[in-house]
Amino acid sequence: MTSPSSLTNLLAQLAGLQGERQRERALPPVELWNPPHCGDIGMEIRVDGSWWHQGDPITRTAMVDLFSTILRKDEDGQTYLVTPGEKIIVHIADAHFIGTRVDRIETTLGPSIVVTTNVGDQVVISATNPLWVVTDPVTGEPRPYVLVRGRLIARLARAAFYELVEWAEACDQVLRVVSQGTWFEIGDVEGQTT
Template sequence: MPYDLPQDLSKLSLLDIAEAVKARRLPPINQWHPAETIDSKMRIAADGTWLHEGSPIRRPAMVRAFASLLMRDATDGEYYLVTPQCRQHIEVEDAAFMAVEMERKGDALAFRLNTDDLVIAGPDHPLRAKGDPECPAIYLSVRHGCEARLNRSTWVELAELAIEQSDDLTVTSQAAHFSLKPQ
């Protein structure tokens, strides 16, 4: 499925971002229930690098294609690439995606992922804090049970916004409130 990369996030309005999210046609993996499960021999490293048999996958379009088939099974917590014929186990060291850019647009926080997907935080895509106060990590719900970990610069931007907005380290996006304090 061809995919037109979105423009620079800072140049897009919230409406443009919402339309780009809506226009992104993903395979209906939630409707596929293949009987066969095999090992993909793939891994997503903690830094967001996709690897096959230990070697990085260097073509961004290939990573985007694989990412569109990715889901986390709610039963066993494992990650799989799903096709109508089979599901392939994939090891994920931390999070399936990395949030590499953030923009505040009106009452919403929009994020660009390392796969160039756009996600607007809110009730359907909550933010959650994990870790401890000395080494916190913020995660954004993406799709099919998968999350994106905010990279360091994006985390710092979000923390600065939380300090500006409140005394309790919370941010708001689409009327949903999210604490940046690890639970």
């Protein structure tokens, strides 16, 4: 399990590797808020990670970033935008975020894989934030996911998944990657996902 200080160090290392400063991301305590449900105003996150309101795309990056910080998936399986005073439903086509980048950082404990999402979240794949792969029943293609926070997940973009495949090791005909000392299966040696 990654401690908060270890995670901060990993993310600082990643920012140095990327040649940029890590953006501080303030996350309000949405899990503590219990406002009344205010209905459905036509908010959705599509398969490509784009945000829409009543059929129109939300193109302001700052607004999407803000909304992503007050997103919460409840035990009822529904996702909401939550403030202290209201809760509105957000329809999710596949995942809450897109994992646009993966980086592997070598530490004294071994490799750690960091996923960066389309809204700037960074999460270390670990037992706490696991990686899993689902096979699309129609196309047979792998769909890799990682738990970001709470019940919110990110689907890894194709290029990010290919990075994981490059780092994978074969064991008993299964491809797997290691992060934070935990192994995660991502497919089988013949190219079929698990």
